[in-house]
Amino acid sequence: MACQPPCLETVLPIAPLCPLAWSNAIEPANALLEDWLFDAGSLTRRLTRLSADSFTVVPASEGWAVLREDECLALGLPPNAMGWVREVYLSGHGRPWVYARSVAGQQALKQDGFPLAALGSRSLGELLFVNGGFTRGAIEAGRYPAAWLPIDVTGEAPWARRSRFDRAALGILVTEVFLPEFWAALPGSTEAP
Template sequence: MSVTSLSFPYGESICWYSPDELDRLPDSALADWLLASGSLTARLRAHCSQFEVRVLGEAMLPGLPGEPQLPHTWVREVLLILDGTPWVFARTIVPEALLTRCGDELTALGDRPLGELLFSSDLFTPGRIEIAGFHSCGTLARLAESLGQNVHGRLWGRRRYFEREGDELIVSEIFLPAAMDYILGPQ
């Protein structure tokens, strides 16, 4: 696997939509994963023997294209790996004001999943979910290929907002081809 921190950030600009704005949702099995209100981390753990978080990079960066226009944001990108196979690329965006108030909780996660913090703390309130289906021809496709996964169709993902003291952090989760193959089953 040729994933290096030199490529950080991997995420690319994606147009996200409220589920009711889309003309057509994906196959019902995938829609169930995209629209689930609970912790994706908990759901993924239920589908494997060994769950791993691999940090691709984390840093304070200037505003990112396609994301809310904030002067500076802390960005964390990880792979969620099930039984040795990367399933999900996740990107967390935290505005500087929120990072100032609760930075240690977030910046000291290391290889622990953020989902455990967000869903075990009364300080974070889960909010709206947006979804996207897109043909990746950029950095996410190259990332998947570096992991031995060919992007052979649309990738799907979701973006979830979590509010704390008036500020929102955003978690985007893109299902990689291995996850899509498992969820959709034989076609």
């Protein structure tokens, strides 16, 4: 029987019993979800407009770590590869709207020299869209396992999207998880889809 998210954790908190089922379509179709999950533009710019310029990036954690199996696969890295992991909240009006996790393989990041470790509260998305040379791959969406979220985030398997940004040998996988407060902030919306 196929495993469906959210997956249960094993002893290692980063390793699920089954991979998240990423897809390039939402079933059943949902116009609101598709509009936000598959928009190819900068999410930072879109959240800045939605928040009437009351947008901030709040760092949660970052550092070298063993990447999850699904991240290694998406970046073409061997299992248990080391990489830089950056986790932030994209906030509007001081409320966390999106949890973002960005990862890059250690060797490629060091060779490229991209300043992923030095961003602080600056938006990675803005650098990826402004900094020449990055190409965005396909956007995939799915339900993000609650077990993968930081402990201060509650809720069950929120909608998320991910895409890979490439420049020469460097691949950066960016995952954005839309939290319930985001959906509540949309005009005319009161709850998460």
